[in-house]
Amino acid sequence: MPSPVPSSPVSSIPNLGPASEAAFAKAGIHSAEELRALGADEGYRRLLAAGTQPHFIGYYVLVMGLQGRPWNDCQGEEKKQLRARFDALKAAIPAKTKGRSDLEAALDALGVIERRKS
Structure with a gap:
């Protein structure tokens, strides 16, 4: 059996x-090798x-x-x-992670409330 x-x-x-190490760990990335394999954009x-705030x-x-x-x-x-x-990555963040509640995101999707400016 090969060694790890x-x-x-x-x-x-x-x-x-x-x-940065703590933030990546929170995101499920625990090693430099894993981050390198993912690349900057996916990481x-x-x-x-x-x-993490953009x-x-x-x-x-x-x-x-x-x-x-x-x-x-x-x-x-x-x-x-x-x-x-970076702007493309930021734009793809779901509304919930931009500081909105699920309710706000749903109301926004329905056009009931105005979209927040980023």
């Missing part, structure tokens, strides 16, 4: 520390689904870290492209 492959903590990824989507800097810090780059290395056209990816 050791796993590294999420905080072993550049730019990510203990707070961040899982953070959002677990209730924050562009947090997203691009993750992208840069998975590439082994400093967090502030994102600039120009690359940053614009990452912003578009």
Whole structure:
């Protein structure tokens, strides 16, 4: 029987520390290897689904870290492209995780209440 492959903590990824590690654990991601396999977009989507508030800097810090780059290395056209990816991820968050109750989300779907601005 092969021995299990050791796993590294999420905080072993550049730019990510203990707070990121705790947030990813809450989202069901418990190792750097698992996060690398998922990729930045799916990993961040899982953070959002677990209730983490969306924050562009947090997203691009993750992208840069998975590439082994400093967090502030994102600039120009690359940053614009990452912003578009982040906005798409944020837009796909169910209303409930945006701070709305199930009732508010249902009333919104029916057109009874005005949609909140993000």
